[in-house]
Amino acid sequence: MSQEKAAINKVPLYSSEGEVVVNFSTSPDQYQHWNLTIENNVARLAMAVKEDAPLKPGYELKLNSYDLGVDIELYDAIQRLRFEHPEVGCVILCSDHPNVFCAGANIRMLGLSTHDHKVNFCKFTNETRNGIEDCSGYSGQTYICAINGTAAGGGYELALATDYIMLIDDGASTVSLPELPLLAVLPGTGGLTRLVDKRKVRHDRSDVFCTTTEGLRGKRAVDWNLVDEIVPRSQFDETVVTRAKEFANKSDRPVSAKGVQLTPLNVSYNTDSIVYDNVTVTIDREINVATFLINGPSDPPPVNLEEILAQRVEFWPLALARELDAAIIHLRLNEGELGTWVFRSNGDNSLVESYDNLLEANKDNWLVREIRLFLKRTLKRIEVSSRSLISLVEPGSCFTGTLLELVLGADRSYMLDGTIEGSNLPAPTIRLTTMNFGIYPMCNGLTRLETRLFGEEDKVNSARMKIGEDLDAVGADDSGLVTFIPDDIDWEDEVRIAIEERASFSPDGLTGLEANLRFAGPETMETKIFGRLSAWQNWIFQRPNAAGPEGALKLYGTGQRSEFDKKRV
Numbered sequence: 001m002s003q004e005k006a007a008i009n010k011v012p013l014y015s016s017e018g019e020v021v022v023n024f025s026t027s028p029d030q031y032q033h034w035n036l037t038i039e040n041n042v043a044r045l046a047m048a049v050k051e052d053a054p055l056k057p058g059y060e061l062k063l064n065s066y067d068l069g070v071d072i073e074l075y076d077a078i079q080r081l082r083f084e085h086p087e088v089g090c091v092i093l094c095s096d097h098p099n100v101f102c103a104g105a106n107i108r109m110l111g112l113s114t115h116d117h118k119v120n121f122c123k124f125t126n127e128t129r130n131g132i133e134d135c136s137g138y139s140g141q142t143y144i145c146a147i148n149g150t151a152a153g154g155g156y157e158l159a160l161a162t163d164y165i166m167l168i169d170d171g172a173s174t175v176s177l178p179e180l181p182l183l184a185v186l187p188g189t190g191g192l193t194r195l196v197d198k199r200k201v202r203h204d205r206s207d208v209f210c211t212t213t214e215g216l217r218g219k220r221a222v223d224w225n226l227v228d229e230i231v232p233r234s235q236f237d238e239t240v241v242t243r244a245k246e247f248a249n250k251s252d253r254p255v256s257a258k259g260v261q262l263t264p265l266n267v268s269y270n271t272d273s274i275v276y277d278n279v280t281v282t283i284d285r286e287i288n289v290a291t292f293l294i295n296g297p298s299d300p301p302p303v304n305l306e307e308i309l310a311q312r313v314e315f316w317p318l319a320l321a322r323e324l325d326a327a328i329i330h331l332r333l334n335e336g337e338l339g340t341w342v343f344r345s346n347g348d349n350s351l352v353e354s355y356d357n358l359l360e361a362n363k364d365n366w367l368v369r370e371i372r373l374f375l376k377r378t379l380k381r382i383e384v385s386s387r388s389l390i391s392l393v394e395p396g397s398c399f400t401g402t403l404l405e406l407v408l409g410a411d412r413s414y415m416l417d418g419t420i421e422g423s424n425l426p427a428p429t430i431r432l433t434t435m436n437f438g439i440y441p442m443c444n445g446l447t448r449l450e451t452r453l454f455g456e457e458d459k460v461n462s463a464r465m466k467i468g469e470d471l472d473a474v475g476a477d478d479s480g481l482v483t484f485i486p487d488d489i490d491w492e493d494e495v496r497i498a499i500e501e502r503a504s505f506s507p508d509g510l511t512g513l514e515a516n517l518r519f520a521g522p523e524t525m526e527t528k529i530f531g532r533l534s535a536w537q538n539w540i541f542q543r544p545n546a547a548g549p550e551g552a553l554k555l556y557g558t559g560q561r562s563e564f565d566k567k568r569v
Contacts, residue, residue, distance in 0.1 A: 024075075033050055033053070033073050034048065042089070048096040049065065054109065066106060067105070068333075082373075093146070100148075102158060119538055126190050130380075143162040167218075169231055185552075195209070261313070277323065278295050280293045290338040290342070296345060297355055300351065308358075340390060342391070343392070343406045356401035357433070386515070390411065391414070393415035395428050401435040408449055409451075414494065415430070416473060416488065436467075444522055445521075451518075
C-alpha cells in the first residue's frame with residue numbers, strides 16, 4: 001500500500017502481490033472515458049471509452065464497454081455537476097461513439113475478475129446510478145439519456161437510471177438486456193428491478209425482452225415503455241437539445257450562483273491507517289477490523305450562508321461527507337478482508353448540533369441541499385457495504401444528530417454507563433436533532449430511528465420530544481437508541497468479545513444475516529436492488545453455468561457453446 005501523502009490520483013497502484021489498488025480519486029482533466037461540456041444550463045456527459053485504458057491489463061474496452069474505471073469517472077462527473085455547476089438544470093447522458101451508446105460491462109473483464117471484484121463493481125455501479133436518480137429526484141438536475149446506437153446490458157441499465165430515454169430511430173439501434181441468454185447471469189446493476197418497478201414494463205413483456213438477445217427498437221420500444229421517445233437520425237441531435245432545455249428551464253437551481261470546486265482530498269495512506277483531516281481509519285489485520293474515528297467540528301459553525309460559501313470544501317459537513325465516502329469505497333474495494341467496521345467519534349455534542357441546526361435553517365439553499373443529500377447517500381453506502389457495523393459511544397464522543405445516525409444504523413452499539421475510573425472525561429451522552437427525523441432516510445424509505453424502533457411508533461414520537469436533550473446511557477437505553485450499556489468494569493471485555501466474536505463467524509453468513517436484518521419495514525426499489533444483488537446475483541456469479549470452465553461467462557466470444565447443468569435449485 002502506498003504511503004504517499006495526499007490524494008493518489010494519477011494511475012492505479014499495485015500491491016506487492018500484484019493486485020490493483022483501486023484509486024477513486026480523479027478529475028475532469030484526467031478523464032479517459034468521458035467528455036463533459038456545459039452550455040448555459042445544460043451539460044453534455046458523453047461516453048468516449050478509451051479502448052486501451054482498462055483498469056487492469058488483459059482486456060480492451062471496445063464499443064464503449066466499461067469497467068470500474070469508467071464508472072469511477074462517471075461518479076466523479078456526477079458529483080462535480082451537483083456541486084461545481086449550480087447553473088446546470090439538465091444533464092444529457094450520451095455517447096461520442098458514432099454507432100454505439102454503450103455495449104455494457106466488459107465481458108472479458110468480468111471473466112477475468114475475482115468474484116468479490118465483480119460483486120463490488122456491480123454495487124458501486126449501482127450506487128452511481130442511484131446517485132443519478134437522487135439528483136433527478138431532489139437536486140433539480142434532471143438526467144436524460146440520448147441513445148444514438150446500441151444500448152446493451154449495462155448500457156441500457158445506465159439509461160434506465162435517467163428520467164427520460166430517447167432512442168434514435170434508424171432501423172438498427174436497439175435497447176437490450178441480453179445477460180441471461182448470452183452470459184447466464186442477470187443485469188447486475190438493477191436492470192430487472194428498474195424495468196418493472198420504475199419503467200413499469202409488464203412482467204410478460206419484460207420476460208420476452210430479457211430473453212431476446214437482439215433487443216427491441218423503434219415503435220415497439222416506445223409501446224412497451226422501454227424508452228420514452230424515438231427520433232429520426234436527421235432530427236436526433238436537435239431534438240435532444242430541445243428536450244434538455246425544456247427540462248433545464250423547469251429547474252430551481254440558481255443559474256447565477258457560484259459552485260464549490262471539489263479539490264483533491266488531503267489523505268495519507270499507510271499500511272495500517274488512512275488519515276484524512278476529519279476521519280482516521282486504523283486497521284487491525286489480526287482480527288480484520290477497521291476503526292473509524294470521526295472528529296467533530298473544532299470551531300463554531302458559520303453564522304450565515306455567505307460564510308458557508310466562503311468556507312466551501314472546508315465546511316465541516318461537506319468535508320466529512322467527502323472523507324467518509326472516500327474511506328468507505330476505498331475499504332470496500334481494496335480491503336475486502338476487513339469484515340468489521342467500528343465507528344468512534346471525538347468532539348463536542350453542542351458543536352455538532354449547531355452545525356445540524358445551521359443545515360436545517362438553510363435547507364432551501366442549493367448548496368446546503370446538496371450537502372444534506374451527499375450525507376444521506378454516504379450513510380446509505382455504509383449500510384449496503386457488506387460489513388459488520390459496530391458503534392462505540394465513549395467519553396469524549398460526539399454522536400449527535402448527523403453522527404448519531406452511525407449509532408442508529410449499526411448492527412449493534414455499546415454506550416459506556418458512567419465514567420472510566422482514573423479519567424477526567426465526563427460520562428458520554430448522545431443528542432437527537434431534527435436530522436434524525438427524515439433528512440437521511442435509509443434504502444427502505446424510513447429513518448434509522450423508525451427502522452430501529454419498527455412497530456414502536458410511541459417510542460419514535462417520544463424520541464422526537466427529546467430533541468436537543470443530552471441522554472446518558474440509561475436514558476439512551478430506555479429510548480431504544482443503543483444496544484448495550486456496560487459500566488467501566490465490563491466495558492473493555494464486552495467490546496473486545498463482541499469484535500473478536502464477529503471475526504470468528506463466516507463472512508458469507510454475516511453478509512446474508514446483516515442484509516436481512518438491517519432493512520425492516522417496506523420494500524423499495526433500492527432494497528430490492530441491493531438485496532437481490534447480495535443474494536441472487538452473488539450466487540449466480542459463482543454458479544458453474546455462468547462462471548465455471550464451461551460456463552457462458554467464460555466461453556462468451558469463443559464460438560463454443562455452454563453446457564448447462566439443467567437442475568433447478
